[in-house]
Each structure stands twice: as C-alpha cells, then as structure tokens.
Amino acid sequence: MVAQNIAFGIIAGITVLAAIGMVSTRNIVHAALFLVMVLGGLAANYVLLTAEFIATTQVLVYIGAVMVLFLFGIMLTRAPIGRIPQMTGATWPVAALSALALGGITVYALIDRFGTDSLATDNTVFRTADVSDSVFSQYIIPFEAVSVLLLAALIGAVVLARRD
Numbered sequence: 467m468v469a470q471n472i473a474f475g476i477i478a479g480i481t482v483l484a485a486i487g488m489v490s491t492r493n494i495v496h497a498a499l500f501l502v503m504v505l506g507g508l509a510a511n512y513v514l515l516t517a518e519f520i521a522t523t524q525v526l527v528y529i530g531a532v533m534v535l536f537l538f539g540i541m542l543t544r545a546p547i548g549r550i551p552q553m554t555g556a557t558w559p560v561a562a563l564s565a566l567a568l569g570g571i572t573v574y575a576l577i578d579r580f581g582t583d584s585l586a587t588d589n590t591v592f593r594t595a596d597v598s599d600s601v602f603s604q605y606i607i608p609f610e611a612v613s614v615l616l617l618a619a620l621i622g623a624v625v626l627a628r629r630d
Contacts, residue, residue, distance in 0.1 A: 474514055481507030489561070498536050505529050519594040535620060542623050 481504055488500035505528045512521035601609055 470514055474511060477507050477510045477514070481511075490558075494540055495537075498533065498540060501536070502529055502533050505533070519597050531616065535616065535623075538620065539623055542626070 484500045484503035484507065488497050488504060491497050491500065505524060509521045509524040509529070512518075512524060
C-alpha cells in the first residue's frame with residue numbers, strides 16, 4: 467500500500483469517529499470541539515489530494531471563523547454547558563436508519579447519474595493563483611456579501627446576549 471492511502475485511512479477513521487462523537491455527545495461544547503476535529507480531518511484529506519488552497523480555506527474559514535462564531539453563540543446565549551437531562555439517547559435507532567436511508571439515496575443518485583462515466587484524464591492543473599484570481603475578480607461581490615453576513619451574525623449575537 468502507498469503511504470498516502472494509509473494516511474487517508476487513518477485520517478478518515480479519526481474523522482468518522484469524531485463525527486460520531488459529535489452527534490452522540492450530550493455536551494454542546496464537546497460537540498463543537500468534535501466538529502473542529504471533523505473539519506481538521508477534512509482539511510488534512512485536502513492536503514493529501516494536493517488541494518492546498520482548499521485545505522487552507524477550510525482551516526481559516528471553517529475552523530478559524532465559523533467555529534469561533536459557534537463558540538461565541540454557545541457562550542453568549544448561555545447554553546447549558548454540562549449534560550442536558552432532556553436529551554436522551556433513545557432516538558439513536560431512528561437517526562441511524564435515517565442516515566442509512568440518506569446514504570442509500572445518495573449512492574443510488576450518484577450511480578444513476580454517473581454510473582458509466584469515467585473520470586477526465588486531461589491532467590489539467592489549476593494553480594492557487596488561478597483560483598484566487600477568480601475569487602477576487604469574478605466573484606468578489608458574493609465573497610464580500612458572505613463576510614458582511616458573518617459580521618452581521620456576530621453583531622446580532624452580541625446584541626441578543628447583552629444585558630439591558
């Protein structure tokens with residue numbers, strides 16, 4: 467086996483375990499930290515795919531910004547930090563069946579649409595500079611709109627959490 471395949475297997479296993487921990491924990495802060503592990507595992511897999519720009523974006527935007535917003539939301543809304551007694555683990559069979567059904571539908575849709583197609587072999591290389599030129603020239607308006615939306619969400623969380 468190639469070392470890249472072994473590394474992918476290890477990272478994917480850790481990511482899946484972190485995702486299971488995220489949805490099965492009863493502590494909301496632990497769930498947020500498990501989500502950080504999941505997003506970090508995805509960034510590591512992007513590095514294995516030699517998509518460094520996407521990996522860097524994953525770390526900066528999702529782990530750096532969105533998780534900070536989640537943690538601010540948890541802290542500012544005074545969410546219960548410990549175990550929540552109202553949450554029970556009795557619904558896990560329904561969640562597991564729903565996940566299996568969703569996975570089955572996804573696999574069926576992908577096979578139905580792309581079953582006989584083959585991957586492109588033109589070996590086109592997209593450089594990070596090409597991606598950044600596209601983002602900061604053609605898609606600058608949506609990029610800035612998302613940043614304003616995140617800023618508005620942060621200001622809204624602060625306004626809702628402050629004491630009158």
